Amino acid sequence: MPRPTLDSILEGRRSQPHQLIEVLQDVQENYGYISEEAIRAISKELGVPLMGVYSVASFYKAFTLKPRGKNVITVCTGTACHVRGAKLVLNQAIGQLGVAPGETTGDGLFTVEHVNCIGACALGPVVTENGSCHHHMNPGKLRKLIKSLRNPETEEAVHA
Numbered sequence: 001m002p003r004p005t006l007d008s009i010l011e012g013r014r015s016q017p018h019q020l021i022e023v024l025q026d027v028q029e030n031y032g033y034i035s036e037e038a039i040r041a042i043s044k045e046l047g048v049p050l051m052g053v054y055s056v057a058s059f060y061k062a063f064t065l066k067p068r069g070k071n072v073i074t075v076c077t078g079t080a081c082h083v084r085g086a087k088l089v090l091n092q093a094i095g096q097l098g099v100a101p102g103e104t105t106g107d108g109l110f111t112v113e114h115v116n117c118i119g120a121c122a123l124g125p126v127v128t129e130n131g132s133c134h135h136h137m138n139p140g141k142l143r144k145l146i147k148s149l150r151n152p153e154t155e156e157a158v159h160a
């Protein structure tokens, strides 16, 4: 199915400032991030000041203002995961991919992020990748996971 245009996302929502979050969610879901162009259009069409749209879009972690990589590696660094070595897991991602949290590799393949808790504390350290949850992670397991995402034909070996 083709990606809906910004115009079609705004359809039926114009001049309705209370639709801001829903519109931002739709843009994020369909485009992977919220561009400056989208922020300007949303501001104009919903009648929300530019700073208001920007504030909401930058406040919620569900929204990103920069394009994300094809694979988003999110390391939970909440307390339960932290005490089980989440910092080492995050450092593995940073070292292996050469980007800081919130950044995307130059080839557009990976974005590294961290979150405070995803509610699976007993399984930590936890890493999510494109909607899949990987539990009891350590640097070695993450290294293999990243390698398998780079070379999908080896992915089965990691999940086996």
Ligand code: FES
Residues within 6 Å of the ligand: 076, 077, 078, 079, 080, 081, 082, 116, 117, 118, 119, 120, 121, 122, 124, 126
């Ligand atoms: S602290 Fe990591 S899942 Fe809760």
